[in-house]
Amino acid sequence: MEDLTRDVVIVGAGAAGLTAANELKKAGLSVLVLESRDRVGGRLWTDVVDGAMLEIGGQWVSPDQEALIETIADLGLETYSRYREGESVYIGRDGALTRFTGEIFPVAPETEAEIVRLIGMLDALVAEVDPDRPWEHPDAEELDRVSFEAWLEEQTDDQEARDNIALFIAGAMLTKPAYAFSALQALLMAASAGSFSHLVDADYILDKRVVGGLQQVPLLLAERLGSDVLLGQPVNTIRRDADDAVTVITDNGLTVHARAVILAHAPVLYPWIEFDPPLPRLKQQLHQHISMGFVIKVHAVYERPFWRDAGLSGTAFSPYEISHEAYDNTNHGDQRGTLVGFVSDRNADDLFRVSADERKERILESLSHYFGPEAKSPLVYFESDWGAEEWTRGAYAASFDLGGLARYGADLRTPVGPIHFACSDMAGAGYQHVDGAIRMGRVAAAAIVEQVRA
Numbered sequence: 001m002e003d004l005t006r007d008v009v010i011v012g013a014g015a016a017g018l019t020a021a022n023e024l025k026k027a028g029l030s031v032l033v034l035e036s037r038d039r040v041g042g043r044l045w046t047d048v049v050d051g052a053m054l055e056i057g058g059q060w061v062s063p064d065q066e067a068l069i070e071t072i073a074d075l076g077l078e079t080y081s082r083y084r085e086g087e088s089v090y091i092g093r094d095g096a097l098t099r100f101t102g103e104i105f106p107v108a109p110e111t112e113a114e115i116v117r118l119i120g121m122l123d124a125l126v127a128e129v130d131p132d133r134p135w136e137h138p139d140a141e142e143l144d145r146v147s148f149e150a151w152l153e154e155q156t157d158d159q160e161a162r163d164n165i166a167l168f169i170a171g172a173m174l175t176k177p178a179y180a181f182s183a184l185q186a187l188l189m190a191a192s193a194g195s196f197s198h199l200v201d202a203d204y205i206l207d208k209r210v211v212g213g214l215q216q217v218p219l220l221l222a223e224r225l226g227s228d229v230l231l232g233q234p235v236n237t238i239r240r241d242a243d244d245a246v247t248v249i250t251d252n253g254l255t256v257h258a259r260a261v262i263l264a265h266a267p268v269l270y271p272w273i274e275f276d277p278p279l280p281r282l283k284q285q286l287h288q289h290i291s292m293g294f295v296i297k298v299h300a301v302y303e304r305p306f307w308r309d310a311g312l313s314g315t316a317f318s319p320y321e322i323s324h325e326a327y328d329n330t331n332h333g334d335q336r337g338t339l340v341g342f343v344s345d346r347n348a349d350d351l352f353r354v355s356a357d358e359r360k361e362r363i364l365e366s367l368s369h370y371f372g373p374e375a376k377s378p379l380v381y382f383e384s385d386w387g388a389e390e391w392t393r394g395a396y397a398a399s400f401d402l403g404g405l406a407r408y409g410a411d412l413r414t415p416v417g418p419i420h421f422a423c424s425d426m427a428g429a430g431y432q433h434v435d436g437a438i439r440m441g442r443v444a445a446a447a448i449v450e451q452v453r454a
């Protein structure tokens with residue numbers, strides 16, 4: 001049993017928590033970061049599996065992600081572009097494969113016209129949405145009552161156009177079925193990346209990677225904090241004291257007294273902490289209306305990037321395939337070739353109902369539909385399964401159920417006395433991404449500095 005005292009305790013050593021801790025330290029406050037896992041980084045995790053370096057969690061950086069880009073530069077890390085030479089492939093509703101270049105999938109001309117019209121319509125709506133305050137849109141209530149799927153049905157009868165537009169938000173971003181979240185939530189997702197067009201453009205949204213892996217961001221941020229980061233310390237209790245200070249207790253009996261605490265992890269994990277007194281009733285309601293998406297990130301490493309020989313970029317899409325998108329994910333300077341595929345929401349549910357062998361077979365079969373039979377025989381195969389991670393419980397991040405964003409969104413980031421909240425799941429710009437985590441870490445730190453100096 002150990003008793004420590006700091007100005008601020010930060011729960012969680014992900015990008016948000018470590019950014020906040022560094023900002024607070026720069027402002028002259030003492031900090032302690034308590035991390036439940038035996039590593040830092042949370043949803044950022046670069047590891048070597050069977051001799052292959054894999055980005056098990058987040059990896060891509062896009063040009064609008066200024067907070068992340070600044071941090072990468074500040075830490076002296078190098079970036080490189082995702083491989084994108086050659087043609088992409090698309091598998092349509094009829095199962096036919098077509099090679100194409102550009103952003104719009106090769107569909108029938110009337111479907112293409114519908115896709116272009118819907119993108120224009122969504123871009124116009126997204127331009128009206130402040131990603132930090134989507135609930136302030138004049139039609140927020142109305143847009144939050146209708147599922148994105150139903151909203152798309154109101155706009156067009158063209159099923160393939162709807163399936164493709166839904167894919168950019170549902171399978172590819174929120175990793176929930178398009179009937180499970182609202183049109184307002186979809187607009188927030190697009191607004192957080194600058195526009196709906198940005199989500200359609202893989203070369204924009206999946207632009208760069210960090211040489212050596214994105215987990216270096218939290219690793220280097222933690223290095224700056226030295227012994228002020230403690231691993232293997234799951235926080236289980238947060239008590240507000242009479243003088244509005246806090247006492248934070250971990251499973252290992254460590255007790256830390258502080259003037260403020262930042263919960264820097266996904267909101268779905270708040271119920272695992274006992275709050276004394278309990279959080280206000282509306283916060284408790286709010287937390288029950290937000291849930292994680294569900295996606296399997298699949299890594300397949302081959303002797304060489306064989307698809308490039310066929311003039312393919314490795315980029316593939318289909319709303320009708322188990323792996324709805326795939327990319328060339330070859331590491332910087334690596335002779336071997338790596339494909340990364342994604343299996344989302346209902347497809348992920350289905351594949352976790354079958355054995356691991358059958359899951360692997362069905363996923364590789366799907367990749368072979370895009371890239372040919374060689375895709376079925378990788379040297380290394382690995383599934384990132386964040387649904388099984390006790391300290392995350394899904395991926396990529398959390399979103400509201402129907403009606404939740406307009407009803408509770410405005411209260412998501414509001415502190416409760418000395419208890420502050422920061423994570424990518426509650427970001428505006430950079431929502432669901434590392435960029436958003438860093439932004440939220442900065443916001444929480446600034447609020448505490450102001451509170452302490454008042």
Ligand code: FDA
Pocket residue numbers: 011012013014015016017034035036037040041042043044056057058059060061233234235236264265266269272273297384386391392394395396397422423424425432433434435437
């Ligand atoms: P994060 O979850 O990372 O950190 C929270 C920390 O708190 C964790 O370390 C956890 O262990 C700890 N914790 C939880 N409960 C605790 C407790 N009670 N006590 C102590 N510690 C506790 N983003 C992007 O920008 N580009 C991308 O390409 C991708 N791709 C991607 C793929 C996959 C598979 C995933 C899972 C995620 C992505 N993302 C992404 C999303 C991105 O990784 C994510 O949004 C941020 O890393 C989240 O950072 P946070 O700090 O907010 O939370």
